[in-house]
Amino acid sequence: MSRETEDVREAIAGELRLMDPRVRMSRTLARQLMDPDFVEVGASGRRWTYDEMLAALSGLDGGAEGGPRYEPSNFTGVLLAPGLVHLTYETTSDGERARRSSLWRKQGPSATWQMYYHQATPIPPDSM
Structure with missing residues (x-):
């Protein structure tokens, strides 16, 4: 497996973990997957910082064991530079x-991949 393939695979695994209600309900687990410089522009247009997202994550969609969950599809990823992966994919929830588009970065050989930036854009119901 190439380094690019392995890095993209690890970023996708991190993305999927962040959709897991058990991770969304645990600041400790979520913190491990989010870069301290994290920023998100949500589907609502709201800008979220690292601290705001950690505080709100358990109450957002996908945060409850029995509630709606994100169903991801069509993942693609590319290694933009050493330690920087760009992912794109789609989700359906309720x-x-x-x-969606995410940047994952890994700072140093012993570091783990963390989400640095995320953006969600709603797809109109009549759109492909």
Whole structure:
């Protein structure tokens, strides 16, 4: 497996872990997957910082064991530079669809991949 393939695979695994309600309900687990410089532009257009997201994550969609969960599809990823992966994919949750883009970075050989930036764009119901 190439370094690029392995890095992309690890970033996708991190993305999927962040969709897990057990991770979303645990600041400790979420903190391990989010870069301290994290920023998100959500599907609502709201800008989220690292601290805001950690505080709100358990109450957002996908945060409850029995509630709606994100169903991801069509993952693609590319290694932009050593330690920087760009992912794109789509999600469906409770009938709502969104296109998503994330940057994952790994700072140093012993570091883990962490989400640095995330953006969600709603897909209109009549769109492909």
